[in-house]
Every structure is written in C-alpha cells, then in structure tokens.
Amino acid sequence: MIAITGPRQVGKTTMVNQVLDEQPAAHKLFVATDQVETISTNFTQFDFDSNDGSAYTPPPRSEEWLVHTWNKARAMARRINNGAHYILAIDEIQKIPNWSEVVKGLWDKDRIEELPMHVVLLGSSPWLMQKGLTESLAGRFERIHLSHWSFREMQEAFDYTLDQYIYFGGYPGSASLIGDEQRWRAYIRTSLIDPIIDKDILEHNRIHKPALLKQLFELGCGAYSGQILALSKIVDGGLLQEAGNTTTLSDYIGLLSAAELLSGLQKYASKEHRKRASPPKFNAHNTALMSALAGYTFEEAKADRSYWGRLVETCVGAHLMNTAHDECDVHYWREDGHEVDFVLSKPAKLLGIEVKSGKTGIVHKGLQAFSQTHTGSKTLLVGDAGIPVYEFLSAPAHHWLG
Structure with missing residues (x-):
C-alpha cells in the first residue's frame, strides 16, 4: 500500500489524479470518502461479493461504504488478465471510522489471494493517519509525505x-x-x-x-x-x-x-x-x-x-x-x-x-x-x-x- 499524507492544500489529490490520468480507465478507481454514488449489490453486512442488480446508495464515511468500494475494485482487478495491476485510490481515508482495521482485513485477504491490485490511501489529518498506520497497518505500507511547498x-x-x-x-x-x-x-x-x-x-x-x-x-x-x-x-x-x-x-x-x-x-x-x-x-x-x-x-x-x-x-x-x-x-x-x-x-x-x-x-x-x-x-x-x-x-x- 502507498499512504500519502500531508497538510491540506499541498497537492496530494492533484498528484494522485495526475498519475492516474496516465492509466487506462479500466485499470483505476479514485473515490473520496464523502462521495455518494448509486451502485448495485445485495450485500449483507460486510459480504459484498455477490450482485443481483438491486440498487443501493452507500452512506458516506462508513466502514460499509469502504468495504463495498474495495469489493467493486476487486471485481475490476480480477478482470485484468494482461499482467497489469488495478489501482484503487481512496481520498481522505481518515474520515471513515475504524478505517485502519477494515483496510487491514481487506488488504490481508488480497495478499492471500495474490490479487493484482495496488492501493493508495490519502489523508490530510496527520495524527489520525499516523495512528491508523502505526497501530493496525505496520509493515503493510510505504508512506509518501507531501509537505508545504518549498x-x-x-x-x-x-x-x-x-x-x-x-x-x-x-x-x-x-x-x-x-x-x-x-x-x-x-x-x-x-x-x-x-x-x-x-x-x-x-x-x-x-x-x-x-x-x-x-x-x-x-x-x-x-x-x-x-x-x-x-x-x-x-x-x-x-x-x-x-x-x-x-x-x-x-x-x-x-x-x-x-x-x-x-x-x-x-x-x-x-x-x-x-x-x-x-x-x-x-x-x-x-x-x-x-x-x-x-x-x-x-x-x-x-x-x-x-x-x-x-x-x-x-x-x-x-x-x-x-x-x-x-x-x-x-x-x-x-x-x-x-x-x-x-x-x-x-x-x-x-x-x-x-x-x-x-x-x-x-x-x-x-x-x-x-x-x-x-x-x-x-x-x-x-x-x-x-x-x-x-x-x-x-x-x-x-x-x-x-
């Protein structure tokens, strides 16, 4: 995982989007934690793997939203068969309660399955990001810190x-x-x-x-x-x-x-x-x-x-x-x-x-x-x-x- 941290308004989101712009549309997903989108699933609690076409509007800033979004990216990653990796980028991840524990479980499952997916986490609250990264995700991420411009x-x-x-x-x-x-x-x-x-x-x-x-x-x-x-x-x-x-x-x-x-x-x-x-x-x-x-x-x-x-x-x-x-x-x-x-x-x-x-x-x-x-x-x-x-x-x- 890549964790991109730093204060507000220094270009974290812009930088990630510029990198994603170079990737094929079918190989990437960028989402913000307060973004609400209408999607389809018949999930029960944290089981989102099946899909019967029923409409669902996920709540923002929730563990439920995070798991569903991750599974949406998983489904796309499994369709890639040319050796490339899918990229999931989540902005302002720290706004989701218990985000680090949820990410830990999802990430570890992906590693067991050897899923070809890169994950990028962005956050503008340094202490919340640091707390989550060190308490739950130790050894699972590389941090890139963007500071005030020189x-x-x-x-x-x-x-x-x-x-x-x-x-x-x-x-x-x-x-x-x-x-x-x-x-x-x-x-x-x-x-x-x-x-x-x-x-x-x-x-x-x-x-x-x-x-x-x-x-x-x-x-x-x-x-x-x-x-x-x-x-x-x-x-x-x-x-x-x-x-x-x-x-x-x-x-x-x-x-x-x-x-x-x-x-x-x-x-x-x-x-x-x-x-x-x-x-x-x-x-x-x-x-x-x-x-x-x-x-x-x-x-x-x-x-x-x-x-x-x-x-x-x-x-x-x-x-x-x-x-x-x-x-x-x-x-x-x-x-x-x-x-x-x-x-x-x-x-x-x-x-x-x-x-x-x-x-x-x-x-x-x-x-x-x-x-x-x-x-x-x-x-x-x-x-x-x-x-x-x-x-x-x-x-x-x-x-x-x-």
Whole structure:
C-alpha cells in the first residue's frame, strides 16, 4: 500500500489524479470518502461479493461504504488478465471510522489471494493517519509525505520571487490570488485555517476549550512566530482572552504541530528534561499563515525591517521543519544570554543556524558561544554576510547538516 499524507492544500489529490490520468480507465478507481454514488449489490453486512442488480446508495464515511468500494475494485482487478495491476485510490481515508482495521482485513485477504491490485490511501489529518498506520497497518505500507511547498517549487511553478515566497508562503492553491491581497487572506483563512482547525482538529479530538486553541494559534502565528515565549507568560500575562493552564496550552501546541500549522520548538539541550522545561519558540509551518493573520500588507511588511526580519526567520524555520527527515530534529538554543535561532541535530552531528536579514558586519556571538559549548558542532549564518536566503531555501535541511 502507498499512504500519502500531508497538510491540506499541498497537492496530494492533484498528484494522485495526475498519475492516474496516465492509466487506462479500466485499470483505476479514485473515490473520496464523502462521495455518494448509486451502485448495485445485495450485500449483507460486510459480504459484498455477490450482485443481483438491486440498487443501493452507500452512506458516506462508513466502514460499509469502504468495504463495498474495495469489493467493486476487486471485481475490476480480477478482470485484468494482461499482467497489469488495478489501482484503487481512496481520498481522505481518515474520515471513515475504524478505517485502519477494515483496510487491514481487506488488504490481508488480497495478499492471500495474490490479487493484482495496488492501493493508495490519502489523508490530510496527520495524527489520525499516523495512528491508523502505526497501530493496525505496520509493515503493510510505504508512506509518501507531501509537505508545504518549498521556495524552489513555488518559483518553478508560479514564478515566485524570494520576497513573494517569504510573505505569501508555499500554498499552491493561493498563488493565483496574490495580486489581490484581500482575496488571498480570505482564502488562507476560509480554505486553509478554518477547515484544518474546525474539521481536522476539533472534530477528531476532545478539545474542552476550542476558543483557547484558536486564540493560541492566532497568537503563535500572527504575533509571535519566530519568537520564544514562555507558556506561563501567556497564561499569567493575559495574552489570551480564554483562561487556560500551561498543560492545556502545551497539548494544544502539540495538536497544531501535528496539523503542520504551528510548532513550539524546544531548546536544544543534552538532557531531555531541560528540553521539556524550556519555553517554546513559536514557528509557523508556512509563512502564509503568519502573513494572513498579522495584518501587514506585502509592501508594509517589506518596509518594516524588524517585522520582515521575523518573517524571514519564520520562513527559514518553516523550511527546516518541513524538510527535516525523521531522524533530524529542529530546536533553538539559548544559554547565558547567548542565542542561536535554530539547531539541527541527529546522532553525531550538530549544526547551529543564525538568520540575519539586517546589517552586515555584526559579530555573531551566539554562534561563537554555541560552537564553544558544543565541541565538534558546526555553525551556519543565513542571510547577509552568510549563505544567501534563496540558496538556503533551495536545499533541504539534511543537506546543510551533512
């Protein structure tokens, strides 16, 4: 099986359909979990192999619908006798209750029968997909993860300049709207932010304070992305209208991070308890989220050097989070008044990264202190007097870590 995961609006469905377009019509079936079609069968519960022509309208997002659709594909696969494989692709699979257990049973039966059918599962709820894949389908799938689009991808597909990518981010669906910033911001809010929070997070998790989660997201993305902010300061400082505690906020950050909206990076430290005790550094996974919430127009953002510097730093952080492999961790570092914007780490390798979009000629004491504290580590300056931002964004995180 192929499991294609990733956040909303990054092209998962488009990619699969483009691949299927190259296949003969009789060799493929693409369905969405909320698609209702009139089909014929006389099934009883989960037995759908026979067919007497009676009409049946399957309910959406149900185990029953999934089993019937799978059996429809099975019947087509059995008709192929030229050595080719049938392809069944199911979009938004995570919306079906108990989907992973049902898929496990169906897939295992197909393997026993050596059925010539490939299965592709797509989902936009990362934690639900991950839960189902690891709990029930371990060893049965290969995962392809599509993340937010990189600078190179947006440049090649939509002719984005570096400044446009830094501000408008990496959502391909919004690229045609950047000439009308009001429409662009409305799209980011109504087609991306609202569905992810309302449908992907709130519908599938027990959230006692939805308003608090939404306020935390807007605070972390719009006002504080690229900044370190203690959760206790959020609670005690009245930054949120809805009351909460640090444990609740930490849990909500975890959900927002799993949805690839907003992460709270931990401080790099050799001991795990020091990482967990550190205040998070907020970083949006896509600068479009920050720009849509912050209220600056494109020109206003470029004119405000302080804000633009934070936007550039957020862009670099998002690039690191979106391109780092599983064994590569992203943190920040701060000790004794010295700070490094980002730290990439994996066994036996450590890289401190400082982002500078302002004046040149500044001595970067944070990188010096980091290097002295962590023997054998490497450091990298991104921006003025260092690696150009466009060059850094053109290669994935592991390229720089080596």
